[in-house]
Amino acid sequence: MAETRGVIATSAPAKVVLSGEYAVLIGAPALVAALDRRVRCRLTVRQQGGWDFRGTGHEMHQRMLRDEVLASPADTLAGIVPQVLRPTETPPHVAVEIDSTACYQGGVKLGIGSSAAVVASFATALSALAGRRCRLAELLALHQRLQGGGSGLDVAAAATGGVIRFETGKAVPVTLPRGLHLRFVFAGHGTATAPMLARFHAWRSGEMPAALRALKHAAGQVAAEASVGVAAAHFLESLALNAEALMHMDDAAGIGIFGPAHRTAARLAAKSGVVYKPCGAGGGDIGVAASDSVERLGAFLADTAEAGLTPIAASIDPDGVG
Structure with missing residues (x-):
């Protein structure tokens, strides 16, 4: 975080779910x-003009009076202000x-947690105005x-940086194995996460399906080994078993995690001898390829x-919000 007279600059990283x-x-x-x-935020305290919000990447421009900002609902960007500042x-x-x-x-959103990075960088800059720093629990609540x-x-990744094990709202830094290499590919289109989550929750209602139990076990194994x-x-x-369990759950639930581009990438990964899976909600957005061979990853790309x-x-x- 950089701070000079009347100006505060912060930034926060995006994320991928491994x-x-x-x-x-x-x-x-x-x-x-x-x-x-990284998402970058800059606050400039001025002598006039009210509050002026401008966004690039996610294009937006809004001017508001201070009282309007303080009355903004919590599900808006301006609404973060009264939650952080008195x-x-x-x-x-x-x-x-x-x-x-x-x-x-x-011009297409990659699906790498930009909204969380926006919240982390903006809230951190706001709290600096009051001589404080938002804790992870506060950032989680703001984003929620x-x-x-x-x-x-x-949000936890944006706040902490590096690689974390995240469970029930808590983030613990971990280190990936030496010699492990990661590469990322974009499916070419974004994903609306809400409908996919709705399909997931509708499918899993009632007794936990066997495919979901298998995915939970596989995810736990990867996190434990890290x-x-x-x-x-x-x-x-273990990562390959997790990717396989994710695909099996997707087939059972009909969520669409492995969209056409991700299925193509998974097929090409198998050909090259690397592990591949979508990151996050899937469908579109990005996926990760992992291997201990840079050459095999090059062939895959x-x-x-x-x-x-x-x-x-x-x-x-390695760096979180700051």
Whole structure:
């Protein structure tokens, strides 16, 4: 975080879910990595002009009076302000600039947790105005009110950075095995998460389906191995089982996690001898390929590019919001 007279600048990383999507909603641990595609926020306290909100990436522009900001509902960006700042701490004139272009590809949202990174960077900047810093629990609550649901794993990744094991609202830093390499590809279109989650919850209502029990076990195994530091080859075996369990659950539930692009990528991954899975809700958005061989990953990326998928330049970001 950078702070000069009247100006506060913060940024927060995006994220990818390496394992545990969907299963995290029934108590399984998820393995989440922060990405070096960061959302940047800049607050400038001014002498006039009220509150001026401008967004790039997610394009938006809104001017509001201070009293309007303080009365904004919690499910809006402006509504974060009165949740973080007391009225006496809220300046009358602030320019808010939020840049999330790193979370888009060709104008299309990548699905890497940009809204969580926006909340983390904006709330952190606001709290700095009052000489405080938001804790993870506060950021989780802010995002929950803004989005109306979700596990919070993307907020935890934005707040913490690096790779975390996320379970029941708590984030524990872990280290991926030495020699493990990750590459990311974009399916070419975004995903509306809410309908997919609705299909998941409708399918799992009542007694837990066998496919979901298997996914929960597989996700727990991946997270456990990341926590104890197993060899890359052993970790990849567990990650492959998790990807297989995720596909089986998708087939059983009809959610659409493995959309056409992800199924193509999974087929090409098997050909190249690497592990592949969608990240997060799936359908579109991005997927991750993992291997202990850079050469095999290179062959996979060449095949996916020929098939119309887009490689995404990104690495794990060790730094959380700041």
